[in-house]
Amino acid sequence: MNDTAAIPADFLRSALAADPGRPLLTYYDDATGERVELSVATLANWVAKTANLLQDDLGVQPGDRVALLLPAHWQTAAWLLACFAVGVTAAPGGDPTAADVVVSGPETLEAARACSGERIAMALRPLGGRFPAVPDGFADYAVEVPGQGDRFSPYAPVDPEADALALPDGSVLSGAQVVARAREEAAALGLGPGSRLLSGDGYGDWPGLATGLLAPLAAGGSVVLCRHLDRLGDAGLERRLEAERVTHQA
Template sequence: MTAAARTPAALLQAALVADPGRPLVTFYDDATGERVELSVATLANWVAKTANLLQGDLNAEPGDRLALLLPAHWQSAVWLLACSSVGVVADVGGDPGGADLVVSGPDTLDAARACSGERIALALRPLGGRFPQPPEGFLDYAVEVPGQGDRFAPFAPVDADEPALVVAGAERTGAEVVEKAAADATGLGLTGPGSRLLSGLAYDTWQGLAAGLYAPLATGGSVVLCRNLDQLDEAALAKRVESERVTATAR
């Protein structure tokens, strides 16, 4: 962890400077057969585009609350880091009715309509595909994000000591997210650069977020993020662990 990096977005920028080409997030969906590998540079590009969408088109400001209604997914990781880039509080699984804006997957659209602010929907289709027909009352993320800029600069500096993340009812500042991710890394089997953690945990707890994003990012490691991992038998899982050069698992 870089001493100056006190937010998750700053950790990503430090990783981009250190080694932009290394894998950071490898995503599997074992219900669809999807596999996506994102290097540090590729993930950072998605984050920059999403942060520009958030700050520019959606007029989000530091301190605004975003209800994030998404599963463990590579696009969820993008949104978490984009929120950190802008200073928006990512409320994972939060109440859309009390949020300034909401980001929803296809299975939570009805709940997301309780948000009176901007609503963004993700189809969560392979390769970031769009909805065949955009849900009424929502912007389709896959339509809106490609035209956004590849570089991001916040209109206002992000304060690492302000709230940044809410999960399972617990609120943490950006600095607290970074500190706890680094502290929890050893218990997850992350020993430093080159460590590769396979996580089948959901993103609705701190442990799932730490294993599935923050701890690998804080330690210079990488994550193999698996959705619907329960559809693999033990032999297939062992094969994945070997092929992906996994050094630790969280299930």
Template sequence: MNTTDRTPADLLRSALAADPGRPLVTFYDDATGERVELSVATFANWVAKTANLLQGDLAAEPGDRLALLLPAHWQTAVWLLACSSAGVIADVGGDPAEADLVVSGPDALDAARACRGERVALALRPLGGRFPQPPEGFTDYAVEVPGQGDRFTPFAPVDPAAPALIVAGAELSGAQVAARAAADAPGLGLTGPGCRLLSTRGYDTWDGLSAGLYAPLAADGSVVLCRHPEQLAGDTLDKRIGTERVTATAR
């Protein structure tokens, strides 16, 4: 983390400048067998495309609240950083009826329909695949995001002191997210470039978001994010720790 990094989007920009080819997010879904690895450059490209979708097609403005109804997933991490890039407040698990727009996974579509603004649906299929049949009343993220621009510039500079994240009822500014992530890193065993944290925590708490995204990003490290680890047999997770060259765990 550089002294000029005041928001999560700043952290990503610094990581991209320092070493775009290193891994940033490795995702496992142990219910489907999916494994996806995203370098800093690839992750940043997804973030830029998503931020362009958010600011352009969805007409989101700084200060708008986005109800994020997604599990711990690599695409959720993308949306969190896209919101930070555009100045949109990511309300994790927030009430869609009180939000300006909603982003939902396949299991939360009924709840998401309470949002009166733009609605985006993610199929959460391997390789970011689209829905076989698009859900009525929703934009299919996988259909719309590929055509978005690879570079993102916000219409207005993002204020680090403005609200950026709501999780478990607590509201944090972008500056607070970046600072707390950096402060959490040593306690999570993230000690510098090359550190690699395996997390099985959900994204519904600050501890889960910090371990599963923000702290590794602040520490110039990477995260191995595991969804449905309860599906694994025996010592499979321990073997993964060795295979993925994990240096710390958060379970």
């Protein structure tokens, strides 16, 4: 269990220092057959690039809110951790009209247009592919992020007591509270270093965020994040549990 983290971004830093090459997040989309495996180092690279995009190009500052209109996806995990690293409030499923920046998948672009600030569109295509044509009024993440730096440092230290996560139920957690709750969830699930948790939950509430990312990170484990898991069937699920060496299932 990670007992030194003060803010959620510290979970990833600790994992990177301990073993950058180990698998951290394996993503499946059972509607498309997509599978992506990210090591600690690879996810950390995506997080650093996304954080640099937020801080330098989009100009966010502590206290700003980033609405994430995205499904449970490996790129959504990168956005969440980037927000934590910069020190802005991540709002999964948040109201675009109350956000300084909105990040939208292809199915929520119309809703995202209500944001008066910067708008980022995510195609969510395999291997992080681009939109065939950039949606009007948006910047394409897959175009903007590759040129960003591979290392990230916030302009000012992130305050553990500042707002970090705004949940759809209206509650807002500080960075310190996210850390504490992630540790509690990890303990409740029996996770520890080397644990591998399979989650088919979305990122639209705390339980889904905990099982799909934060609790495994807090424990020093890894996650197998599955979208459209209901399409896999019982036999397919058993094969995946075995193939991915899953130790815990949400």
